[in-house]
Amino acid sequence: MRLEPAVPAEALAAIRAPFLSAGATPVEVPVLQPLALLLELAGEAMRPRLFVVQAEGGEEAALRPDFTIAVARAHLDGGVSGGRYFYEGKAFRAAGATARAEEFLQVGLEAFGGDDPVAADAQAAGLAWRASLAGGRDDLTLRFGDIALFAAFIDSLDLAPxxxxxxxxxxxxxxxxxxxxxxxxxxxxxxxxxxxxxxxxxxxxxxxxxxxxxxxxxxxxxxxxxxxxxxxxxxxxxxxxxxxxTEDEADVIRRYLALSGPPQAVLDQVAALAGPARASLDAALKAWTARLEALAAQGVALERCTLTTAFGRAFGYYDGVLFEVRSAALAEDRPVAAGGRYDGLIARLGGGAGGAVGCMVRPARALAAGGE
Structure with a gap:
């Protein structure tokens, strides 16, 4: 198993500091997670990236590929309606023929509950941004997507259900x-x-x-x-x-998916493309205006932000805002930090309705001298 380079203690402490100041409860979760549950929640696209293990006569398990599902399960086991949890530990993903690390350190936070998802989104993205900056890179950008915005745009077109x-x-x-x-x-x-x-x-x-x-x-x-x-x-x-x-319907969706640029400019273009049934889309656009204001209040440089309407993620549990902190020195598939909203995951785990958003940072990538 390929390991990533160790992060010096001083640099790791700086990257960890924003998370420690977020008022979250430290949590530890098992390294082994149920394979069937991971595939059900994250989707079959995750299977090639998993390290699968099975004890004789036991169910198949996988080394945790990240912490989101494991922390969500721990939260539900606690029997509380809301909570914020800080974690730090190793995650594991098979890299195939690539040279990337298969065992790597993640530092992150998952937040459940709350009555202001827009503010929670901004807090998670702001936390990922500040922790990434603490690694010393000066070439960072923050890219957003929004699965719920796409859904609201599709609703505006008044298509067959x-x-x-x-x-x-x-x-x-x-x-x-x-x-x-x-x-x-x-x-x-x-x-x-x-x-x-x-x-x-x-x-x-x-x-x-x-x-x-x-x-x-x-x-x-x-x-x-x-x-x-x-x-x-x-x-x-x-x-x-x-x-x-129809071809006209397909064309307007293609035009939507081609949008990428400064967030407010993209939101204005989305509004111009919308169809007649736009109540839910107008609400989503209004939420984005508030989200951008909250991001600025979190210290995020909006001029370094991009909203890309086609940006999604293969993990099946994300259903809202997504974000990645990127470095110009690293390939696009190697974000420094990532996160997003996954409200539906709690219900799928049997916990009822409830908001959920999180973020994680890869310290080895955040480090200015790092490349993994």
Missing amino acids: LLAARLKRVFSRPRLLAAELDGSARAGEAQAAVNPLAGVSEDQAVAALAQLWAMAGVSPVGGRPPEEIVRRLAERAEAARAPHL
């Missing part, structure tokens, strides 16, 4: 989104998404699937239960029956 839902679902999957926009998803899609268990009740479908597994002597991939697979087959087949985009 199933079509709108399908577009929102594939936003963070560029290949599938491109297929929707260029029309290549149309040919043969209905057959590709046929539900082989259609025509029977859900209970019968689950029983049939379990029986097939037993007869074949196989187990579901990643430990997925039959109930989940039956539900996903039905959802996929239903979505395939939805209408497809």
